[in-house]
Amino acid sequence: MDDELEAVAREQAELVALLDRRTALRATLERLAADGDVTWVAEPVPGDDEHGEYLVLGQVHGDRTGLLRGLRVPRGLGLTGKVHDTASPLWVDDYLRATGITHTFDGHIEAEGVRRLLAVPVRRAGRVLGVLAVGARVDGAFGDRAVERARAVADEAALAVAVAEQARLAREVAVHEERSRVAAALHDSVGALLFAIGSGVAGLAETAGGDPELVARLDRLQRQASEASTALRDSLRTLRASPSALALAVTLQADCTAFTDRTGVPAELVVLDEDPPRLPPAGTEVLVAAFREALLNVEKHARAGAVVVTAGHHPRGDRIVVAVTDDGRGLPADHAPGIGLTHTADAAARLGGSVRVASPPEGGATWRIELPC
Structure with missing residues (x-):
C-alpha cells in the first residue's frame, strides 16, 4: 500500500512539475548540467522603443557569484544573444578568446570560472522561445554527443513550456x-x-x-x-473585464461552453500559442461572428459527437487562424455555401482574410478562418 501511495505521489509531483513553467525549466537545467557546471535559460522580454527586445537569464543552476541571475542580454550579444538571433546551436571551447561573438559579458563569464560554453535555441512551432546554455569550468571540447543531448533537452523544454502555458491559459x-x-x-x-x-x-x-x-x-x-x-x-x-491578451480566448471558450450546454456535444478549445492571439476590434468582431456561425452550422447539420476548436498564429506569424473541426457526417458532394457562410467569408475578405470549409472522404468537416493581426 505504501508503495502505491508513493507511486501516486510521484506521479502527482511530475504532473505539477509539467504544468508549472518555472518548475519544468528548472528540471531542464538540472538535466543539462550533466555536460557542464553552470546552466541557464534565457527568455525574451519586450523592451522599450529605444532598446527593443532583450533576453533575461531568469533561471540559473550551478552558479557561484549570482552575477548571471537576472542578467539582461541584448539580442545578438554574447553567445546567448547570438544563438537567439540565429536560432542555431553554437559553442566555444575557449570563451574569452573566441572569435565570432561579442565579448560584452566576459567579466561575468570570467568571474564564474567558465572556460567553454554551449548554447542551443528552445524552439516550438517555428518560434524561438528562449536559449538554453551550459558552461564548463574545465578545459576541453564540446563534442557532437553533447550538442545532441543539449538539443534533445531543448526540445523537451519547448514541450514543457507549451504544456505549462496551455495550463496557465486554461486556468486564467x-x-x-x-x-x-x-x-x-x-x-x-x-x-x-x-x-x-x-x-x-x-x-x-x-x-x-x-x-x-x-x-x-x-x-x-x-x-x-x-x-x-x-x-x-x-x-x-x-x-x-479580461486582459486584451485573454479576451478572444475567453470569448471562444464561452461560446464553446454555450454550444455544449445547448447540444450536449463536447466542444474543446485548444489555444496553440504561448501568447493568446490578439486582434484589433474590427477583426475580433468579424472572427467571433464567423465562429458562432460555424458552431451553429455544426449544431444544425453535422450530427457530430465531438468538436475541437483550435486558435493560434499562422506559421508566418502575421495572421491568426481559428479552426472548428467536427467528427460528423461531413459535407455532401453537392455542398454549396449558404448565406451565413458567404456573408462571413465576405466580411473576412474585406479585412484581408479568408474562410474555408473542407470535408475529407472519411467524414467530418473543418471550418477555418484566417485574419491578419
Whole structure:
C-alpha cells in the first residue's frame, strides 16, 4: 500500500512539475548540467522603443557569484544573444578568446570560472522561445554527443513550456468565466434589490406630504441607493473585464461552453500559442461572428459527437487562424455555401482574410478562418 501511495505521489509531483513553467525549466537545467557546471535559460522580454527586445537569464543552476541571475542580454550579444538571433546551436571551447561573438559579458563569464560554453535555441512551432546554455569550468571540447543531448533537452523544454502555458491559459480562462458568473449573479440579485429599494423610496417620497424632515431623509436614501447602484455597475464591469491578451480566448471558450450546454456535444478549445492571439476590434468582431456561425452550422447539420476548436498564429506569424473541426457526417458532394457562410467569408475578405470549409472522404468537416493581426 505504501508503495502505491508513493507511486501516486510521484506521479502527482511530475504532473505539477509539467504544468508549472518555472518548475519544468528548472528540471531542464538540472538535466543539462550533466555536460557542464553552470546552466541557464534565457527568455525574451519586450523592451522599450529605444532598446527593443532583450533576453533575461531568469533561471540559473550551478552558479557561484549570482552575477548571471537576472542578467539582461541584448539580442545578438554574447553567445546567448547570438544563438537567439540565429536560432542555431553554437559553442566555444575557449570563451574569452573566441572569435565570432561579442565579448560584452566576459567579466561575468570570467568571474564564474567558465572556460567553454554551449548554447542551443528552445524552439516550438517555428518560434524561438528562449536559449538554453551550459558552461564548463574545465578545459576541453564540446563534442557532437553533447550538442545532441543539449538539443534533445531543448526540445523537451519547448514541450514543457507549451504544456505549462496551455495550463496557465486554461486556468486564467476558468477564472474569468467564474468572475463573469459571479458578476451575473450579483447583477440579478443585488442589482435587482437596489433597484427595488430606489423605486420604493421614490414612491414613499411622493406620499410624504409636507413633512420636510421625512422628505430630506428619503432624498438621502434615494441618493445612497443610486450611488450604490453606480458602484455595483463599476464593480460588475471590472469583474467581466479580461486582459486584451485573454479576451478572444475567453470569448471562444464561452461560446464553446454555450454550444455544449445547448447540444450536449463536447466542444474543446485548444489555444496553440504561448501568447493568446490578439486582434484589433474590427477583426475580433468579424472572427467571433464567423465562429458562432460555424458552431451553429455544426449544431444544425453535422450530427457530430465531438468538436475541437483550435486558435493560434499562422506559421508566418502575421495572421491568426481559428479552426472548428467536427467528427460528423461531413459535407455532401453537392455542398454549396449558404448565406451565413458567404456573408462571413465576405466580411473576412474585406479585412484581408479568408474562410474555408473542407470535408475529407472519411467524414467530418473543418471550418477555418484566417485574419491578419
